Amino acid sequence: MTPHRLHRPLRVAAVLTAVAGVLAGCASTSAGPSGRYATPIGNAPVTSNPTPYSTALYCLADYARRYNLPSPRMAVGRISDYTGSISSDGGRQIxxxxxxxxNTALAKAGARIVERYDTSVSELELRYANNKLISDDLPNGAPQDAAYRRILAGQVPGSDFYVVGGITEVNYNIRSGGFDIAGGEVEQNGGSGLLTGKVFVMNIAIDLRLVQTTTLEVVDVVSYQKQIVGREVSAGVFDFLNGNVFDISAGTSGLEPVQLAVRALVERATVEFMANLYGAPGPEVCLNPANDPLGDSPVGPTGGYYPAYANTDTNNGQTRADPSRWHDRRDGDVRRGRY
Structure with a gap:
C-alpha cells in the first residue's frame, strides 16, 4: 500500500475522532454555574389544546350567558377505557x-360543575371538621371557640346531571396501502435508489350517557367514532463513486394523535349534551354577531373559571389561551420585570 493510500484512512479516522470528541463535550459530568449538567433543548411555549369542536363549546357558553340561560349543575363519573388495548411498551394504548x-369540555361550555370524580380532599376535611380539627380564619371579635369549622346541613350543592360512559372501540388497520419503487443501473458498480410510502387508517369510538341524578333516568345517549390516519414516506440511494460507497436514506412519518382524537370525541358529545340542555337551536347560534366567543368571557379554549375579581377585560378565557402570556421570553411585561 502506498503512503498516500495509508495516510488517507488515518485522516478519516482522525476527523471522526475529533467529531466524537466535540459531541462528547456537549454533555459533562460536572455541573455548570447554573447547577445543571446540560441545558434542555426546545423553547416551545405552553399552548391551549383545542379540537375542532372547542369553538362550538365556548360559543354555547356565550349563547347561554347572553340569554341568561341557567346551566344545570353537572358532574362527571367514570369514563373508562374498555378496549383493553396495550401498547408495545406495556402501558395503556388509550x-x-x-x-x-x-370536565374541561363542560367548563368550556360554561356549565356549572360539582366535583364527584375525586372527592378525597373534601372527604378528609369533612372527617377533620366532624372532630373539630379544622379551623378557619376568625372574624374580628369572634370568640376563640368559634374557630373550628362547622358542618352545616345542605352545604354541599347536589348535581342535576352527570356524565358517564367509556371508550368502547379501537380498531387498527381498517385500511392500509403503500408503494415500493426501486431502480438501478445495470453496469457493475452502478447506483440504485428506493422510494417507499405507506398509509394506514384506524378508528376509536366512545359511548357516553347523560343521567339525571335524582331519578337515575338516562336522558341522553351519544355514540361517536373518529378515524385516525398515519403515513410514512422514505427514500434511499446506494452508489459507488470513485471507489467510495455511499448509502443515503431519509424519511418522514406521522400519526394523527390518538389521545387528541379521544378529546375530540368527548368535546363533540359534550356539545350535543349542552346544546340540548341550553335549548340551542343548532350551530346557527354561533353566526349571531351578538354571540361573540372572542369577548371578555371567562370561558375559552383552555376551559372556564369563576372570576375572583372584576378583571375579565384583561384576564379572560381568550388571554389564557395566548401562548406568549406570562412567558419570560415572549411576554414583554414579564421580560421587563425585576425577577
Whole structure:
C-alpha cells in the first residue's frame, strides 16, 4: 500500500475522532454555574389544546350567558377505557383521562360543575371538621371557640346531571396501502435508489350517557367514532463513486394523535349534551354577531373559571389561551420585570 493510500484512512479516522470528541463535550459530568449538567433543548411555549369542536363549546357558553340561560349543575363519573388495548411498551394504548377531558369540555361550555370524580380532599376535611380539627380564619371579635369549622346541613350543592360512559372501540388497520419503487443501473458498480410510502387508517369510538341524578333516568345517549390516519414516506440511494460507497436514506412519518382524537370525541358529545340542555337551536347560534366567543368571557379554549375579581377585560378565557402570556421570553411585561 502506498503512503498516500495509508495516510488517507488515518485522516478519516482522525476527523471522526475529533467529531466524537466535540459531541462528547456537549454533555459533562460536572455541573455548570447554573447547577445543571446540560441545558434542555426546545423553547416551545405552553399552548391551549383545542379540537375542532372547542369553538362550538365556548360559543354555547356565550349563547347561554347572553340569554341568561341557567346551566344545570353537572358532574362527571367514570369514563373508562374498555378496549383493553396495550401498547408495545406495556402501558395503556388509550388515555385513561377521558373523565378529566369531560370536565374541561363542560367548563368550556360554561356549565356549572360539582366535583364527584375525586372527592378525597373534601372527604378528609369533612372527617377533620366532624372532630373539630379544622379551623378557619376568625372574624374580628369572634370568640376563640368559634374557630373550628362547622358542618352545616345542605352545604354541599347536589348535581342535576352527570356524565358517564367509556371508550368502547379501537380498531387498527381498517385500511392500509403503500408503494415500493426501486431502480438501478445495470453496469457493475452502478447506483440504485428506493422510494417507499405507506398509509394506514384506524378508528376509536366512545359511548357516553347523560343521567339525571335524582331519578337515575338516562336522558341522553351519544355514540361517536373518529378515524385516525398515519403515513410514512422514505427514500434511499446506494452508489459507488470513485471507489467510495455511499448509502443515503431519509424519511418522514406521522400519526394523527390518538389521545387528541379521544378529546375530540368527548368535546363533540359534550356539545350535543349542552346544546340540548341550553335549548340551542343548532350551530346557527354561533353566526349571531351578538354571540361573540372572542369577548371578555371567562370561558375559552383552555376551559372556564369563576372570576375572583372584576378583571375579565384583561384576564379572560381568550388571554389564557395566548401562548406568549406570562412567558419570560415572549411576554414583554414579564421580560421587563425585576425577577
Amino acid at each position: 388515555t385513561q383521562g377521558a373523565s378529566l377531558m369531560t
